[in-house]
Amino acid sequence: MKKDLLDAMFIPRDAVYKEYNLSTVGNKQLFVEGFEAIKELSSTLIRLRVKDGFLCITGEKLYVEYFGEGEIMIRGCITAIQLK
């Protein structure tokens, strides 16, 4: 019922269900909205807690360009994005 109503009103799910949203620019940049917390932070692995589990970003020379207000921008050479 709720889902049908949202669809009818064209309201995105991430705004209501607080789901996360990923957008990437090649393999050099990843922007995540709606994540809950950082669980692990290193230059080869960044693990984020999201609503349904964990988002693992692996790569080389990873760093966080911007972090705050439920948003994070990760840059570096991203090799894999996994949902666990």
Add this chain to the structure above:
Amino acid sequence: MIVGDAMGTLWFKGYTVLQIESLCSERFFNLCEKRGICIHKLYPQDDKCIFTTSVDDFYKLSPIARKTKPHLRIKEKKGFPFILNNVLKHQFFLAGIVIFFTVMYVLGHFVWNISIDGNYMNSDDTIYKYLDENGIVYGTRKSSIDCEALEAQIRRDFDNIIWVSVALKGTRLYIDIRENQDEIITAPDGTPSDIVAVQDGVVRSIVARTGTPMVKAGDIIKAGDVLISGTVVTLNESSEPIATEQVYADGEVQMYIQIPYTAVLNRSYIKKEYTGHSYKSVALHFGNFRLPIEVYKEKYEYQDEFGESWTLCLYQDFYLPLGADTTYHREYTLTQTLYTDDEMKQILEENFAHYLQKIDEKGIQIIENNVTISISDEEAQMYGFIYAIDTAFGREEISIEYR
């Protein structure tokens, strides 16, 4: 996606680069996020992390630091507030900037460069001297120069200047000149006069527009002879004069003339030869004051000097009274030398060709020349005659006695 803007804003507000060393740095950053602290440029390095945060957010970190107890260290302070603070600490630097702009402002009220363009008959030196006499030199206040008045004054004082533009741009005074390079043609005044010959010759042709022709083609004439008379006599049917009128004689007379040419060239002459020795001297100038700097100097008996001047220009027309004059000195020797026969012949021929060219420029049509060269041990001579057609004539007012 506000990274670029955020960094720009950060710079204006000031930001700190911090290093955190903790086993639970993730917790530290999560707490920061919960409290609305924005983290930029977070580089994880083993058990350390380097990150950037604004100065405002930096002060919000202390309760989180107390809670998580990390080892937090400020690595750098960057941005406009820190730069400003740093500058304010250096009072002499600040004073230097203030003095610099003050000096620039003051110097901008004076003329430090004068540019003259378009002058051919009046040399730069003549105009500089004229300006000097009128109180316009390097260092004159711009407000004391009335460009329009100066334009009028230059036009009045120089007869051959027909147009002049004076403009002040920056610290430079531009003077653009147009000169009258044509000969001044005076309109005939209508005074009754005769056309007379200016030199000896033979009349080739004569056409009288006004007046009475006194000679005909083939006549031999001498300088001063009347060619076309300004006296017009009206005759009746019996060829008796019934009226006499004085007019301004006008017409065209072509005359065969003979121009003598003689040129002498001594075999012995003084030859100027550069030795290859030269040096450069520099002098600094501040306004009209000149300070020579002679680090290296040589003494030459004979030398050529030529130089160039450079004036410090900050931007386009903003010249300053600082500059340098460079003078180059080239040594030469003078030795007594003798020309060879071929050299003498060549020089005489070149001079003769130059002379013919000058005659041609005067409008004299050359028909033939008959010159010979004779060379002796001491000198060479070139002599002979040039045969030409000349159209020049003189004018002589009709005198009372003549009437």
